[in-house]
Amino acid sequence: MARILVVSSSQLDRGVLTDVVSxxxxxxxxxxxxxxxxxxxxxxxxxxxxxxxxxxxxxIGRAAPTEPSVVDVKPDAPDQVVLDAIAEHHPDRIVVAxxxxxxxxxxxxxxxxxxxxxxxxxxxxxxxx
Numbered sequence: 867m868a869r870i871l872v873v874s875s876s877q878l879d880r881g882v883l884t885d886v887v888s889x890x891x892x893x894x895x896x897x898x899x900x901x902x903x904x905x906x907x908x909x910x911x912x913x914x915x916x917x918x919x920x921x922x923x924x925x926i927g928r929a930a931p932t933e934p935s936v937v938d939v940k941p942d943a944p945d946q947v948v949l950d951a952i953a954e955h956h957p958d959r960i961v962v963a964x965x966x967x968x969x970x971x972x973x974x975x976x977x978x979x980x981x982x983x984x985x986x987x988x989x990x991x992x993x994x995x
Contacts, residue, residue, distance in 0.1 A: 867888075867890045867891055867892060868888070868891050868892070868957075868958040868959055869891070869892045869894070869955065869956065869957045869958045869959075870886065870887050870891045870892065870893050870894065870957060870958065870959050870960075870961065871894045871896065871948075871951050871952065871955055871957035871959070871960045871961065872886075872887070872893065872894070872895045872896070872926060872930075872961045872963070873896050873897070873898065873944060873947055873948050873951060873960070873961070873962050873963070874895070874897060874922065874926060874961075874962075874963035874964070874993075874995070875897065875898055875900050875922070875944060875963070875964050875965055875971070875974050875995070876922060876963065876964075876965055876995045877922055877925045877926060877929070878926050878929060878963055878993075878995070879929065880929040880930075880931070882963075882993060883926070883929055883930045883931060884931050886959070886961045886991055886993075887930055887931055887932060887961075888931065888932070889931045889932050890932070891932055892932075892935055893927075893930055893932050893933070893934040893935060894934065894935055894936045894938075894951065894955045894957065895923050895926050895927055895930075895934045895936065895937045895938070896923075896936075896938045896939075896940060896947055896948075896951045897919040897920070897922045897923040897926075897937075897938070897939050897940070898919065898939075898940055898941075898942060898943060898944045898947040898973070898974070899912055899915035899916045899918070899919040899939055899940065899941050900915065900919070900943075900944070900971045900973040900974050901914070901915045901918045901919070901971060902914070902915040902971075902973075903972075904972060907973070912941050915941075916939050916941065919939040920937075920939050923937040923938070923939060924937060936955070938951075943973050943974075943977070944962065944964055944973070944974055944977045945977060945980060945981070948960065948962060948981070948985070949985075952985060952986065952988065957988060958988065959988065959989050959990075959991065960985065960988055960989070960990045960991065961990075961991045961993065962978065962981050962990060962991070962992050962993065963992075963993035963994075963995050964977050964978045964993075964994070964995060965994075965995045966978055966994045966995070969995070978992050978994060
């Protein structure tokens with residue numbers, strides 16, 4: 867059994883999840899609320915972005931091969947969400963799934979490239995959506 871942290875900005879297919887999560891793993895899902903404009907972000911108008919992120923997290927939880935221990939939504943950028951979730955959940959493996967290119971929101975654009983293959987000794991699996 868491993869403690870797996872999945873940080874994703876979008877829904878993931880079951881096939882993708884079964885490649886990185888086993889049925890006996892402890893699963894933590896954290897979704898950054900990235901579906902907002904710069905103006906909404908500046909005005910702290912994040913209710914709709916949080917609601918969208920909650921739906922994404924619940925969808926990932928339903929598609930996962932195991933029941934998640936936590937499905938959480940955070941208002942921060944993906945890189946900060948990962949660092950905070952590492953401190954909170956102490957995972958054995960981190961899975962970061964972000965959209966790239968024209969599909970990416972301004973808060974996640976280029977973010978996947980910024981993640982190293984390892985953070986504080988914990989391996990990071992990067993998935994482009």
